Amino acid sequence: MQYIDNILFAVLLIFGIGFFVRNIKKLKRNIFLGKDIDRSDKKSERWGNMTRIALGQSKMVRRPVAGILHIVVYLGFVIINIEVVEIIIDGLFGTHRALSFMGGLYSFLIGSFEVLAFLVLFSVIVFWIRRMVLRIPRFWNKEMKGFPKNDALYILYFEMVLMSLFLIMNATDVHFQEANSGNPISQFVASLFHGMSHDTLHLIETTAWWVHIIGIFIFLNYLYYSKHLHILLAFPNTFYANLNPKGQFPNDKNVTKEVQMMMDPNIDPFASAPEGVEDEVPEKFGASDVTDLNWVQLMNAYTCTECGRCTSVCPANITGKELSPRAIMMKTRDRVEEVGKNIDQNKGEIKDDGKQLLNDYITPEELWACTSCNACVEECPVSIDPLSIIMDMRRYLVMEQSAAPQELNMMMTNIENNGAPWQYSQMDRLNWKDE
Amino acid sequence: MNVPTMAEMMAQGKQPEVLFWVGSAGSFDDRAKKITRAFVKILNKANVDFAVLGTEESSTGDAAKRAGNEFLFQMQAMTNIEVMNAYEVKKIVTCDPHSFNTLKNEYPDLGGAYEVYHHTQFIKQLIDDGRLILSKPMNGERITFHDPCYLGRANDEYESPRDLIRKLGVNLVEMKRNKNNALCCGAGGAQMFKDAEKGDKEIFLERTEEAIETKPDIIATGCPYCNTMMTDGVKSTNKEDSIQVLDIAELIANAEAL
Numbered sequence: 001m002q003y004i005d006n007i008l009f010a011v012l013l014i015f016g017i018g019f020f021v022r023n024i025k026k027l028k029r030n031i032f033l034g035k036d037i038d039r040s041d042k043k044s045e046r047w048g049n050m051t052r053i054a055l056g057q058s059k060m061v062r063r064p065v066a067g068i069l070h071i072v073v074y075l076g077f078v079i080i081n082i083e084v085v086e087i088i089i090d091g092l093f094g095t096h097r098a099l100s101f102m103g104g105l106y107s108f109l110i111g112s113f114e115v116l117a118f119l120v121l122f123s124v125i126v127f128w129i130r131r132m133v134l135r136i137p138r139f140w141n142k143e144m145k146g147f148p149k150n151d152a153l154y155i156l157y158f159e160m161v162l163m164s165l166f167l168i169m170n171a172t173d174v175h176f177q178e179a180n181s182g183n184p185i186s187q188f189v190a191s192l193f194h195g196m197s198h199d200t201l202h203l204i205e206t207t208a209w210w211v212h213i214i215g216i217f218i219f220l221n222y223l224y225y226s227k228h229l230h231i232l233l234a235f236p237n238t239f240y241a242n243l244n245p246k247g248q249f250p251n252d253k254n255v256t257k258e259v260q261m262m263m264d265p266n267i268d269p270f271a272s273a274p275e276g277v278e279d280e281v282p283e284k285f286g287a288s289d290v291t292d293l294n295w296v297q298l299m300n301a302y303t304c305t306e307c308g309r310c311t312s313v314c315p316a317n318i319t320g321k322e323l324s325p326r327a328i329m330m331k332t333r334d335r336v337e338e339v340g341k342n343i344d345q346n347k348g349e350i351k352d353d354g355k356q357l358l359n360d361y362i363t364p365e366e367l368w369a370c371t372s373c374n375a376c377v378e379e380c381p382v383s384i385d386p387l388s389i390i391m392d393m394r395r396y397l398v399m400e401q402s403a404a405p406q407e408l409n410m411m412m413t414n415i416e417n418n419g420a421p422w423q424y425s426q427m428d429r430l431n432w433k434d435e
Numbered sequence: 436m437n438v439p440t441m442a443e444m445m446a447q448g449k450q451p452e453v454l455f456w457v458g459s460a461g462s463f464d465d466r467a468k469k470i471t472r473a474f475v476k477i478l479n480k481a482n483v484d485f486a487v488l489g490t491e492e493s494s495t496g497d498a499a500k501r502a503g504n505e506f507l508f509q510m511q512a513m514t515n516i517e518v519m520n521a522y523e524v525k526k527i528v529t530c531d532p533h534s535f536n537t538l539k540n541e542y543p544d545l546g547g548a549y550e551v552y553h554h555t556q557f558i559k560q561l562i563d564d565g566r567l568i569l570s571k572p573m574n575g576e577r578i579t580f581h582d583p584c585y586l587g588r589a590n591d592e593y594e595s596p597r598d599l600i601r602k603l604g605v606n607l608v609e610m611k612r613n614k615n616n617a618l619c620c621g622a623g624g625a626q627m628f629k630d631a632e633k634g635d636k637e638i639f640l641e642r643t644e645e646a647i648e649t650k651p652d653i654i655a656t657g658c659p660y661c662n663t664m665m666t667d668g669v670k671s672t673n674k675e676d677s678i679q680v681l682d683i684a685e686l687i688a689n690a691e692a693l
Binding site for chain 2 (some may be wrong): 016103243244246247248249251252255256258259260262263285286291313315316318319320321322324365368369370371372373374375377391394395396397398399405407408410411412415416419420421422424426427428429430431432434435
């Protein structure tokens, strides 16, 4: 019976990691429901961007308060997790502080973890205050009702609890406190437990230890269902981000083919299609569902942590329009998730559910409110591009459904007929010279 | 006004240094035509050997593309490219950031690779090369510059227009949201040609109010569409007597009494 703890721990570890791996596979499958896009070029520039933007958090500090606190939490998260190595060793082999043989270095490490844990706890409390007391508007847009709002709070509570447990665990470790080395924060927490018997302290320590590691496994597996996935996806997302000037919208290659044929005087319009071509389903223009988007756009959707910086700078949103770039990303993710579940339920095939991203999630009103100003793209701390989704969906509306607003149809008719968006003759183009 | 066309140049067996892409707004919009003429005066003053396409120019297709009509855009682009390649155009300058962006970034892929400049970049180069000398600076007017999205965020050009403004001997004051944080005027993405969606404010008003907070004598822009929007904003706040909305080309042409 003396190994029961170790076996329990091993089972927990296997399930915790196994379930996580399963979700990551599902995540990957869902992202690759998107169309192919080549982002394998300019490797060094991509590594540079990832290092600067994701690893270095360079865009976070555009908003200094949130940015600096976020860096604290980020560093805390990465560094304190080194402690998990020891927890796993202790859990599997029944040791106690297996790495303490390192002596001074160990004290230094645990001491730093404690300081970071305290700073993370502090930052997370400030985050909570910003959200719930100061009610910073971007956390209260209408897309932030229900789960998105709770999701954000759950994450904050999780972090508060995990950090507290870590400090309590150290504070109630009698030998660790007696050694009085590497306990810069927990020595103060220890005073809370003053006067308790060694047995009680040991019980609290063991409980805190177990709840802490179970909490970590739960948090790890909560990621997939949460906006918190950005802690992983921020890296590939910044790596595969668009490197062209932001004003350059890709030219649709299928359209190029058709236009070239139309403009080529040598092409016989009545010629029969070459062998095998007649059976091909004509390529759809633009995007009406998530499978028409590319995998980078779908990865964008899973990466979004709903911070709302994009929406807070969107000229349409600022002036009360229906459009919110954050909502575009959230809706895209919701729809990919729905399609993913559809595949799970139908043995790997997508069964028509009568729904699509357009109309059922994103309305034309949202799409037409965009000024394509790129403020959202510029602002995103992890290089998400909501504008590219908006443009792809506009293309579908216009080229597949001829569903542009009436004034835009007039503008386009004018360009077609007289080469200007207004009703002026091309022959009058130089009149300004003599006016 | 000396405005040679590419066709005339070709008839004389000449190849101009640069093609001035006037754009649809610059050709037809009454306000934008003034910017076009101001820029031509600057080109003439600096003895730049330029030409326009005149009646052979057609919409770049930018507005169609942003509206989602890739077909129309590519048809326009390929037609324009055919014309420009026939004239062996190498270098283009334009006063419209939308034309600038699409010619520079979206045409190469379709067979039209040119060296493309926004007029503020081009004028700055003329000054740097000593081809244009600004001799009569202004009198310390307060000027705020509104960054056009398709020049700024879209192409990371924030400094050329500001350099020119500083050279004019004025007091350049920045709005709260400027450079890569600048707020759109509301005209981009084909919004110029339609009514705004339902909301509680017009974007151009939001932006103009921000410009007015800097207490400027002049709001400077580098885009005919931004110019229209900011002018409308100034009018609807009844400030048209105290605040002028001018393109940087007009600032220079006025200062030099061209």
